[in-house]
Amino acid sequence: MPDRFTPPAAPVGIDGLIALLAKLPGLGPRSARRAVLQLIKKREGLMQPLARALADVAESIKICGQCGNVDVVDPCAICRDPRRDAGLLCVVEDVADLWALDRAGLFRGRYHVLGALYRPRWVGPDDLSIPALIARAQSPDLQEVILALNATVDGQTTAHYITDRLADCGVEVTALAHGLPVGGELDYLDDGTLAAALKARRKF
Amino acid sequence: MPDRFTPPAAPVGIDGLIALLAKLPGLGPRSARRAVLQLIKKREGLMQPLARALADVAESIKICGQCGNVDVVDPCAICRDPRRDAGLLCVVEDVADLWALDRAGLFRGRYHVLGALYRPRWVGPDDLSIPALIARAQSPDLQEVILALNATVDGQTTAHYITDRLADCGVEVTALAHGLPVGGELDYLDDGTLAAALKARRKF
Ligand SMILES: [Zn+2]
Ligand SMILES: [Zn+2]
Numbered sequence: 001m002p003d004r005f006t007p008p009a010a011p012v013g014i015d016g017l018i019a020l021l022a023k024l025p026g027l028g029p030r031s032a033r034r035a036v037l038q039l040i041k042k043r044e045g046l047m048q049p050l051a052r053a054l055a056d057v058a059e060s061i062k063i064c065g066q067c068g069n070v071d072v073v074d075p076c077a078i079c080r081d082p083r084r085d086a087g088l089l090c091v092v093e094d095v096a097d098l099w100a101l102d103r104a105g106l107f108r109g110r111y112h113v114l115g116a117l118y119r120p121r122w123v124g125p126d127d128l129s130i131p132a133l134i135a136r137a138q139s140p141d142l143q144e145v146i147l148a149l150n151a152t153v154d155g156q157t158t159a160h161y162i163t164d165r166l167a168d169c170g171v172e173v174t175a176l177a178h179g180l181p182v183g184g185e186l187d188y189l190d191d192g193t194l195a196a197a198l199k200a201r202r203k204f
Numbered sequence: 205m206p207d208r209f210t211p212p213a214a215p216v217g218i219d220g221l222i223a224l225l226a227k228l229p230g231l232g233p234r235s236a237r238r239a240v241l242q243l244i245k246k247r248e249g250l251m252q253p254l255a256r257a258l259a260d261v262a263e264s265i266k267i268c269g270q271c272g273n274v275d276v277v278d279p280c281a282i283c284r285d286p287r288r289d290a291g292l293l294c295v296v297e298d299v300a301d302l303w304a305l306d307r308a309g310l311f312r313g314r315y316h317v318l319g320a321l322y323r324p325r326w327v328g329p330d331d332l333s334i335p336a337l338i339a340r341a342q343s344p345d346l347q348e349v350i351l352a353l354n355a356t357v358d359g360q361t362t363a364h365y366i367t368d369r370l371a372d373c374g375v376e377v378t379a380l381a382h383g384l385p386v387g388g389e390l391d392y393l394d395d396g397t398l399a400a401a402l403k404a405r406r407k408f
Binding site for chain 2: 061
C-alpha cells in the first residue's frame with residue numbers, strides 16, 4: 001500500500017551525534033543509534049558527564065615528551081612516578097600496548113613508545129623514536145631494556161634492529177618470552193599470558 | 205623477576221572518560237580504551253566535535269508531546285512535517301522501533317510511541333500512553349492505526365488490547381504481517397523484511 005518514500009532528514013543534532021559515535025572502533029551505525037538512545041535516557045548521569053570528559057581530555061591531552069604515552073600531564077604520570085624503577089625500560093609499539101601492560105600491574109619500570117614497527121624501506125628508525133630510545137639508553141641508571149613487541153615478523157624485525165642499535169650502550173636487552181601465541185597481537189592478550197611472558201623474558 | 209605490583213592510578217581524566225564510554229551499549233572496557241586512543245588521535249576531527257554534539261543534544265533534547273519521539277524540537281520533526289499523511293498512525297513500542305521504521309523510508313504517516321508493552325498486572329494502559337493514543341484516534345483525519353509491535357507474546361497481547369480499546373473509534377486497525385520471524389525483535393530486522401511486513405499488513 002505505501003510506496004517507497006524518503007523521509008525528511010532528522011534534526012542535525014541527533015543524526016550528527018549518531019554519525020560521530022559510529023566512527024568509534026567497536027560501534028557501527030546501529031549500535032551508535034542504540035548508544036544515543038541510552039545517552040538520552042541517562043542525560044544527566046551519562047550524556048552530560050561524557051560531554052564534559054571528552055571536552056576536558058581533548059583540552060588537556062599531551063604526548064609525554066619522555067616516553068610517548070598520552071596523558072593530561074607531560075611528563076606523564078608514569079614518567080613522574082618516583083616509585084618506578086629507573087633501571088627498567090619497556091619498549092612497546094604503541095600506547096595501547098603500554099596501557100595493556102601497565103593495566104596488568106606487572107611491571108614497575110618505565111616505558112618507551114615506538115609509535116610503529118620497523119619495516120625496512122617503509123618505516124625507518126627515525127619514524128620510530130629509536131633515536132630517543134638510544135638517548136635514554138645512555139642513562140647510567142638504566143640496566144635493562146625489555147622489548148615487549150608483537151610476536152609478528154615486523155615485531156621481531158624491530159626487536160633485532162633495536163638490539164643491534166643498543167649493542168654498545170652497556171644495557172641488557174631482553175624480550176618477552178615466546179609464551180605469546182605466534183602471530184598474536186600483544187594488546188589482545190589476557191593478563192595471565194602477559195604475566196607469564198614477562199616473567200620468562202630472556203636475553204635477546 | 206618483577207613481582208606483582210599495583211601501578212599508581214592513571215589520571216582521572218582519561219580513566220574517567222574510559223569508564224563513561226564503557227557504559228555505552230556495544231562498548232566494554234577494552235573497546236572503550238581503544239575508542240579513547242582513537243579519539244585522542246583524532247582530537248580535532250572527532251573528539252571535539254563529539255564533545256560538542258553530546259553537549260548540544262543533551263541541552264536541547266525533548267520528548268515529543270504528540271508522539272513520544274525524541275528530538276531537539278517539540279513537536280518533533282516528524283509530527284511537524286506537513287508532507288506526512290495525517291490519516292496514518294503507526295504504533296511502536298519505543299523510539300528505537302520508530303527510528304528503525306522511519307530509517308527504512310517506507311512509511312509516510314506519523315507515529316505513536318507506547319513506551320513499553322502491555323503486561324497485565326505489571327504494565328498497565330496508563331504506563332503505555334494508551335490514553336493519548338485513544339485521544340489521537342478521535343481525530344476525524346485519522347483513518348488507519350498500524351500496530352508495528354514485536355511478534356512476541358507481550359507484543360501480541362498489546363496489539364489485541366489496543367484493538368479492543370480502539371473498536372469504537374471508527375478507525376481501521378491493522379498490524380504488520382507475520383513476515384516477522386516469530387519471537388523476533390522489530391528493531392533488529394533488515395529493511396527488506398520490514399518492507400514486506402508493512403506492505404502485507406492485514407486487518408487486525
Ligand atoms: Zn611518559
Ligand atoms: Zn512527534
